[in-house]
Every structure is written in C-alpha cells, then in structure tokens.
Amino acid sequence: MKIIITGGASGLGEAITRAMASESANTVYFTYNRSAENARAIAKEFPNAKGILCDLTNESSINSLLALLEDIKPEILINNAFTGFEINHFHKLTADYFLENFKKNVIPTIQVTQKCISLFRKAKFGKIITILSSAI
Secondary structure (H helix, E strand, O other), rough: EEEEOOOOOOHHHHHHHHHHHOOOOOOOEEOOOOOOOOOHHHHOOOOOEEEEEEEEEEOHEEEEEEEEHHHHHHOEEEEEOOOOOOOHHHHHHHHHHHHHHHHHHHHHHHHHHHHHHHHHHOOOOOOOOOOOOOOO
C-alpha cells in the first residue's frame, strides 16, 4: 500500500510511520517540519519510508505537497499533523486565537484530505484516518 502520513516524524505520527513502514509491502511517505533528524533516522531504518519536508502552516509548502500527491497516488491517508495549542485557560483565549489555530490545523487537513479524496475517487479506492491527539 502507498500511505501518506502527515506529521509522521515525531510523537504519535512517528509511531504510526514506523508501524506502517515495518511492513515491507508498504511504501510510506510522511511529512515533517521541525523533526528533520527523526525523519532521517526513520528513512535510514526503513528503505520503504520517505520523508517529505512540509510546513503545513505555509500555503506554498502545502501546495507543493498537494502537487506531489498527484505523483504519489496514495491509497491511505493518515492525517496526524498538529501545530499545537498554547496551554491556557479556555476562558482566557480570544476568538482570534481560535481562528488562527483553525487556519493552522484544520484547513491544511481539509486541503490534504480533499486532494486525496479526488485521487481515491479516480482509483476507486482509498482510506482516510484523521487523528486529533490534542484539543482544547
């Protein structure tokens, strides 16, 4: 299977990437932004795993990933990337704070998912898993 995992070089994403790459029949593509060292270690350990540098808070970087997905033609999408929230009391957070985090975390997930859905429809096959490991 060809699998794309967003945020696949650290934390829960790294564990998922390693589990999927341990099956040699899988080709695992995973995005990373601040975890370059982990990404290199994963790719070195698993020849069927390929890291993709992608800042999912940057429109140009997202567009590059979306174009690359056309070539990869994944069969499984695992949305896992998360930029993180500032830990604070809910009643102290502003509406702008929520809007900014929505733009950084939800919109990129929607964009990647929509691209994969279009590819899955053409292939008449595809699976999507979306993980939210932290929320306010």
